[in-house]
Amino acid sequence: MLDTASASWEDVSAAISKGLIAVLPVGAVEQHGAHLPLLTDTVLASGVARRIAEGCDGLLLPAIAYGDAWTAEDWAGTLSLSPDTIRATITDIGRGLQRMGVKGLITVNGHFGNREPINLAARALSEAGFPVLHLDYPRLEALAAELMESEPAGPGFYHADEVETSMMLALAPETVRMERAAPEYPEFPELFGAEPMKLSAFNRSGVFGDPRPATAQKGEELIGGIAAESLRLIGLWTKKHGI
Amino acid sequence: MLDTASASWEDVSAAISKGLIAVLPVGAVEQHGAHLPLLTDTVLASGVARRIAEGCDGLLLPAIAYGDAWTAEDWAGTLSLSPDTIRATITDIGRGLQRMGVKGLITVNGHFGNREPINLAARALSEAGFPVLHLDYPRLEALAAELMESEPAGPGFYHADEVETSMMLALAPETVRMERAAPEYPEFPELFGAEPMKLSAFNRSGVFGDPRPATAQKGEELIGGIAAESLRLIGLWTKKHGI
Amino acid sequence: MLDTASASWEDVSAAISKGLIAVLPVGAVEQHGAHLPLLTDTVLASGVARRIAEGCDGLLLPAIAYGDAWTAEDWAGTLSLSPDTIRATITDIGRGLQRMGVKGLITVNGHFGNREPINLAARALSEAGFPVLHLDYPRLEALAAELMESEPAGPGFYHADEVETSMMLALAPETVRMERAAPEYPEFPELFGAEPMKLSAFNRSGVFGDPRPATAQKGEELIGGIAAESLRLIGLWTKKHGI
Amino acid sequence: MLDTASASWEDVSAAISKGLIAVLPVGAVEQHGAHLPLLTDTVLASGVARRIAEGCDGLLLPAIAYGDAWTAEDWAGTLSLSPDTIRATITDIGRGLQRMGVKGLITVNGHFGNREPINLAARALSEAGFPVLHLDYPRLEALAAELMESEPAGPGFYHADEVETSMMLALAPETVRMERAAPEYPEFPELFGAEPMKLSAFNRSGVFGDPRPATAQKGEELIGGIAAESLRLIGLWTKKHGI
Amino acid sequence: MLDTASASWEDVSAAISKGLIAVLPVGAVEQHGAHLPLLTDTVLASGVARRIAEGCDGLLLPAIAYGDAWTAEDWAGTLSLSPDTIRATITDIGRGLQRMGVKGLITVNGHFGNREPINLAARALSEAGFPVLHLDYPRLEALAAELMESEPAGPGFYHADEVETSMMLALAPETVRMERAAPEYPEFPELFGAEPMKLSAFNRSGVFGDPRPATAQKGEELIGGIAAESLRLIGLWTKKHGI
Amino acid sequence: MLDTASASWEDVSAAISKGLIAVLPVGAVEQHGAHLPLLTDTVLASGVARRIAEGCDGLLLPAIAYGDAWTAEDWAGTLSLSPDTIRATITDIGRGLQRMGVKGLITVNGHFGNREPINLAARALSEAGFPVLHLDYPRLEALAAELMESEPAGPGFYHADEVETSMMLALAPETVRMERAAPEYPEFPELFGAEPMKLSAFNRSGVFGDPRPATAQKGEELIGGIAAESLRLIGLWTKKHGI
Secondary structure: OEEOOOOOHHHHHHHHHHOOEEEEEEOOEOOOOOOOOOOHHHHHHHHHHHHHHHHHOOEEOOOEOOEOOHHHOOOOOOEEOOHHHHHHHHHHHHHHHHHHOOOEEEEEEOOHHHHHHHHHHHHHHHHOOOOEEEEOOOOHHHHHHHHOOOOOOEOOEOEOOHHHHHHHHHHOHHHOOHHHOOOEOOOOOOOEOOEOOOHHHOOOOOOEEOOOOOOHHHHHHHHHHHHHHHHHHHHHHHHHHOO | OEEOOOOOHHHHHHHHHHOOEEEEEEOOEOOEOOOEOOOHHHHHHHHHHHHHHHHHOOEEOOOEOOEOOHHHOOOOOOEEOOHHHHHHHHHHHHHHHHHHOOOEEEEEEOOHHHHHHHHHHHHHHHHOOOOEEEEOOOOHHHHHHHHOOOOOOEOOEOEOOHHHHHHHHHHOHHHOOHHHOOOEOOOOOOOEOOEOOOHHHOOOOOOEEOOOOOOHHHHHHHHHHHHHHHHHHHHHHHHHOOO | OEEOOOOOHHHHHHHHHHOOEEEEEEOOEOOOOOOOOOOHHHHHHHHHHHHHHHHHOOEEOOOEOOEOOHHHOOOOOOEEOOHHHHHHHHHHHHHHHHHHOOOEEEEEEOOHHHHHHHHHHHHHHHHOOOOEEEEOOOOHHHHHHHHOOOOOOEOOEOEOOHHHHHHHHHHOHHHOOHHHOOOEOOOOOOOEOOEOOOHHHOOOOOOEEOOOOOOHHHHHHHHHHHHHHHHHHHHHHHHHOOO | OEEOOOOOHHHHHHHHHHOOEEEEEEOOEOOEOOOEOOOHHHHHHHHHHHHHHHHHOOEEOOOEOOEOOHHHOOOOOOEEOOHHHHHHHHHHHHHHHHHHOOOEEEEEEOOHHHHHHHHHHHHHHHHOOOOEEEEOOOOHHHHHHHHOOOOOOEOOEOEOOHHHHHHHHHHOHHHOOHHHOOOEOOOOOOOEOOEOOOHHHOOOOOOEEOOOOOOHHHHHHHHHHHHHHHHHHHHHHHHHOOO | OEEOOOOOHHHHHHHHHHOOEEEEEEOOEOOEOOOEOOOHHHHHHHHHHHHHHHHHOOEEOOOEOOEOOHHHOOOOOOEEOOHHHHHHHHHHHHHHHHHHOOOEEEEEEOOHHHHHHHHHHHHHHHHOOOOEEEEOOOOHHHHHHHHOOOOOOEOOEOEOOHHHHHHHHHHOHHHOOHHHOOOEOOOOOOOEOOEOOOHHHOOOOOOEEOOOOOOHHHHHHHHHHHHHHHHHHHHHHHHHHOO | OEEOOOOOHHHHHHHHHHOOEEEEEEOOEOOOOOOOOOOHHHHHHHHHHHHHHHHHOOEEOOOEOOEOOHHHOOOOOOEEOOHHHHHHHHHHHHHHHHHHOOOEEEEEEOOHHHHHHHHHHHHHHHHOOOOEEEEOOOOHHHHHHHHOOOOOOEOOEOEOOHHHHHHHHHHOHHHOOHHHOOOEOOOOOOOEOOEOOOHHHOOOOOOEEOOOOOOHHHHHHHHHHHHHHHHHHHHHHHHHOOO
């Protein structure tokens, strides 16, 4: 694995000549309750991306640390890029990778709001002949069902809960303040998903679910499971594209 | 100081009610010779920004890790955002800060190519009533003249040289491979600056100057000097804008 | 109900003075197998929208007849607007409605690929103070499970199958050629959804599922069920926004 | 003739292999006095386009139902797309046609305000090697002079008058309320055409001219004449481009 | 009259306090046959604009010297701005005038291809509360019919002919080479105006009509007549807007 | 030398066949104190560009008369194009030159604020294979130090001072009102250059320095020196690019 935080251009040049793929974490600066830091999604995406880059001997890129967190903007500290800016950022990076001879890009996304701009950037890059695999913590739902003690606040909805808190305890325990962890199971309005709605309309603490049963061990297992499934998909993808 | 890597929304909310400014590092993924990592400019800008945020009790934001490194694109590993993307990114972040009640933004730029897009974003934000101070390592030229043993490759041109290597030795010594450090003093073509020109047209190694005399101690002094001057300017700026 | 195909400006003017909402169908020009016309999604969205406009005494707008059908572009006759064009179209229409004093907009979307551009337009309009309810055939999944004889090709994936064919038999039977209807249950590749992929990569006929058991009666029940649920949501929405 | 409202992808695929051109109506949602519906221009453009598609055995596309009706925005019910959105819509559609192997595009425009965005889209498509013929009811002025009893409100200015009302009586008589038809011959200000000016500045009813002598027979003759001249031009155009 | 070529900011400041309008010529760099320079349209628009600025005591702005001359691009020396660039240029200038307190803008356009982008800029500025009068040599057709000896190549089509050559003889005689003046009356294809078509498709010399009877005296009378009619319209316009 | 103000398309066509470069002045409409006209920068850039075009037998283009003068907007008469508009203008012109077979473009910039948009346009054109040399009065600083009697207001900062006034006395003496010339040596705030700041924040008259010692003779020498250095650079540039 190469990491832009330590690799030089000579290292990358040598790896490209042997065939290299890049791994790009995409996160967010978004409220995550009282017990998790604003940068949670970026920390998690970066941690999972590192695991993936190690597994596929890829080039780990620095995270796009900001995402589209419009739904959480009523909580202080949340900062968003517009979807157009996110799309442009990923497209610019992808073009640069293609230009320098990297074989493909894997995005590791840690924030729901980034999915569509990532997909659109991937489509544009793919149409220009550059393969992009966009991963959103594959198999997370199954892993969470298997490993968590608490229920999620909604199907596939993990935010500042046992899932994310466990992963943070595994990756950046010094930034988790479990003493502040408290559950909130908001009632989702019937119009949720059918009109633009900020989450503060029905949630107070920023927590969705119950973070209290979180442990580093669970987090490690989640990350390991996600990384394993990611690497399996990467195997299919590299084979398909002859990378 | 608050850091999005550790602060929660409640922390930021409390700080905003007392008056808060944000500090945003802007870096690059760019070749820095054989002995420094691609992420050098981002690491340096983040390190200096942290020092500044500590000094002014600000909110340290995660770095924009990519910059406009068009001139270095011929070296593997260099990745650029277009100037428009950088401008949009900073404008989006500034608007978010203004919306949440932060009093102003300080950008800490570690890469020459980012200057103009930062300035344009600052102008737009400023016209919308949000103060932006854009710092480019103030007083670096004087500090370098005073502290360095080697000559710069050109006036105010510090790239993978004694200056940057010293700062990296102070901030991320484990990523510096001094055994690979070698000088290169390229001859700048007369047309340099008068037409679009990639640096690979007249430089081979990616080093501009002589990194060999670099030490962590010098780096620490450079960073301290830059931070001190930055804080002095911030004092003028907050006073002027009544922050 | 007012329909732009028959109402004059005086009719709309009078209705606005009493409080009016608009209903906008959004469809697609996209292959729908050998037995359904290219315009299927537009016909369906328009038919459902008419039922909804009748139910809420709204202003039925003409359909945006083109959508983002990128995934089906390999079949002849499929035509796409870019997501940006769709977003701009809906934003322009919404601004016009707001300007003239209409109280809100309900989009009735008949094509998966339009969801995200509709959502982004809705967000922009909503931030400008204009309520938008974006409906995607609410409760269709439950209705299909209850009313259909065949299995869908995938969860929530209804394309040229018993669901869509039944609805077309209810709304435009003269355009349905049941003699050509044939099933295809493609195997979805594991990478589906994880990279940009055209559906022709794993489907030949353009049918996903089995259209043969389709009947107009089933179609009528589907449409009735969708319209009823839509009207229930509209009731919540108008109440919430004081429309 | 193929119509997207009834043709399947297989039909279009077969026709493309033999050489196919597409016909695209472009209309508007715009006030047309008390006796004609808002959708008049779209209905007319669609009706004429159908006649043309029949005559040239083309592929009839669904209308772009919205146009640039800025000058009529003061009347309720008028809805505009910006010129940029119209241009983008036509460009997207043209690119899709070119990609799938259609030989050229004929636009049939029913609204003055759409002319320039259509022309600009046509220019872009044409520069990319895709022929576009943009028709604006050719020979209408001569036909109107020959067939109408009333005078137009201005040279070449037909809006909710005998011309348009006759054509609507021919195409959609059930939407025409002749009992409300009343003449208005506004005085055009001298500054009309020399500054941005909404028509409500000098017209009250939305009618320009006298719709009362309108008959379906006249409408049929107008449509027939326009279609005949259109087909003559199409003959020249297909010959010129070797279609 | 004030002219930016001689007036200082103090002069403009004083005039603004008494009420000032600005006059902006818009021209083109476009072939004008063998006997007229490429800059003809800009010279003419500037000359007419000067006459108008004198007549209304306005602020004469420097010309936008480039226009949209796409149709003439096959002749060497022709240079175009895209319509979007022209629109942006005029919008930027208008916003600046509005900001500084100028009461309105008069555009004096000398090139057909600029009309639509000027109109769109005027619309945007007007919607923002800034009056714009866009003049295209008003009454030129009547004046030409009255004063010229030769026939125009088409109705209202004056290009490198007796009209433009006379005006150039009046304004910049040193740049006219009458010895090279030769007539060309091309046959306009029937598809002209119905598809994107460059003029070189049916014209060789770049002249449309017969420049040989041109005289400075005629040019002076044309310019005087255009200016007089312009000032009459300006009188209506300033009165209407209370300027 | 060819000048679009006098050359016909035939002249340009003949020159292109022998190899031609174009020279484009870029100026500004900006306050220049009480004694110089608003158009100073455009007049100067045009004058220098003419000298350069003569020296290299180039095609002199008409000036882009407007620049980005945001910092001077508080003085009446100053008008700005946005940086994006300037960039688009130059890019459009460059593309046109490339299309017609001109070998390269030399921009002669007379206004600081235009540098970055010119550079970005040059980069885009250069990436598309069209060489651009962007000159900003090369060697001016050395010439000023040698020839001027007064000190500049800041290093490399020449605005309405002895330098610009001398050049105007050489190029357009009839527009210079020396009787109004008065010095102002403002104190530059420490934050100048570190935040968006209009010059009116610390300057009253619009003059930076002392225009009183200006003479036409000095202006002539400055222009001659700039032109000579420009031609030297052009020699290097044409040789490098095989022009």
